[in-house]
Amino acid sequence: MSDPTFRQVRLGDALKRLRERAGLSQREAAFRLRYNYQKLSRIENGQLPEFPGLRAMLDLYGVLVTEEAPFIDMWERASEKGWWHPYGVEDQGYLSLEHDAIKVCEFSLGYIPGLLQVESYMRAVFLGWQIQHSRKWIENQIAIRTRRQQRLDDSSPLQYRGVIAEAALRQADREQLLHVSDRGLLPNVTVQVLPDAAGLHDGQNGPFTVLDFAYPGEMSVLYVEHPAGSTHVEDVERVKAAKLVFKHLSKLALTPDESAEWIGRLAAER
Structure with missing residues (x-):
């Protein structure tokens, strides 16, 4: 089950x-x-x-x-069955969370966030995993991730804020970098670069995502992936602490305009 x-x-x-x-x-x-x-x-x-x-x-x-x-x-x-059901996805944890969320705040340390990835980058990520998967599994994952991205362009779009560590962006090619810049132009999307020059910070404990929901009285959820799977945290104080960390990282990061210029310069080098 x-x-x-x-x-x-x-x-x-x-x-x-x-x-x-x-x-x-x-x-x-x-x-x-x-x-x-x-x-x-x-x-x-x-x-x-x-x-x-x-x-x-x-x-x-x-x-x-x-x-x-x-x-x-x-x-x-x-x-209702989730739209992802035909893809044979067993672990619905994050998909069902994001499906109902109205706002997502994500700190990414090693990868470009999934909602901002191009297909070639997705494929490279999946092929680079230690555990090998079938071609069908990879194609399903790409289809699911592409479908998730549609929420950024909906009539009532998902509000997305992403803080991306410099190291993740430096591993991306020109196509991927330009796509991140393009998505950052959407009124509901904010992209910030956290440069190496920011020094040591709480984000080095690992990436995380905080999701907010429209239901009256609904608490926010902290989502953290790890090598053995993932964890959902709904404890109010722990989620509040994660939100404070995200706010701190946002202050350490370049502004959205500065980030766009930084990404543009890096893309021009590729």
Whole structure:
């Protein structure tokens, strides 16, 4: 079974909060719903309930009929298969996060960020990985990454801020550098270069991404990739700390205009 999507996890969280607001323990609620305890636990951790089960929970938790609409909407959206499903992607973690985000702040240390990559760069990255993948897997990954980039040009576009370390840009060719500059001209995209001259800084602990969402009361999420996979952090204080680090890196970096000039000079050398 694949991991629950971001929308499914959010629905589970919302149902858990309703249960707690109603003053019911998980075991008490499960008994009154005629569920076993494990089933309710799975639902609150992101397993999608059947629609009659959702209505039964809302009724038990004291949600009035006139107040049901937002939760039904959450259930309907959580029921949708992500656009990435036909590509056979198993780990939906970041894709489902980014799909629902309205703003992404990303610090990149070693690579050009995925939302700013050209196809030739993507291919070089995937072929350079230690673990070898099939041609079909690589083509699927390229198609997915290209599809993700469409959000920068949507009618309601994703707000994107990227701080890119100098080392990552110096490994890119002219086509890739010019593409980064071109994307930086979009009103919803901000690109900054963090030069080596900035010295030692918190960003050298590794790249990270912070995503913000439009849902009322929705907390931000910190996403960090590592050699063994990835980690999502929703703890308010830890996410706040990551946002402060990103703000500090933005101040250390060249301004967007200075960054565009710097990238342009580097591209001219290629």
